[in-house]
Amino acid sequence: xxxxxxxxxxxxxxxxxxxxxxxxxxxxxxxxxxxxxxxxxxxxxxxxxxxxxxxxxxxxxxxxxxxxxxxxxxxxxxxxxxxxxxxxxxxxxxxxxxxxxx
Numbered sequence: 860x861x862x863x864x865x866x867x868x869x870x871x872x873x874x875x876x877x878x879x880x881x882x883x884x885x886x887x888x889x890x891x892x893x894x895x896x897x898x899x900x901x902x903x904x905x906x907x908x909x910x911x912x913x914x915x916x917x918x919x920x921x922x923x924x925x926x927x928x929x930x931x932x933x934x935x936x937x938x939x940x941x942x943x944x945x946x947x948x949x950x951x952x953x954x955x956x957x958x959x960x961x
Contacts, residue, residue: 860948864941867933874933887926895922898956905959917953924951 867874877886898918899909907914925948932939939947952960 860945861941864944867929868937868941871933871937875936878930878934887930890926890929891922894925895919898922902956902959907956907959913955917956921952921956 895918898921902914902918903909909915928948932944949957949961
């Protein structure tokens with residue numbers, strides 16, 4: 860995730876313009892799909908049951924909440940340091956899925 864945030868930082872102006880100048884919902888859907896696919900891949904590799912409704916719900920909470928907070932962070936100019944954002948994201952992951960990562 861750190862490398863992804865560095866990429867966001869390097870392209871901050873582009874991303875800010877992207878979020879305000881075109882079909883925002885299509886961009887958000889694409890972002891959520893990438894994040895969801897990444898979480899599913901990591902969870903499956905760690906042995907999680909992706910058919911468990913608790914895991915599905917927790918994953919969707921992380922996907923939607925993380926995408927929203929990332930967009931707000933970018934639009935605000937990424938004023939919060941990347942290292943702090945990483946901790947905030949880690950702290951927000953529901954217990955039912957965080958046990959597979961930490």
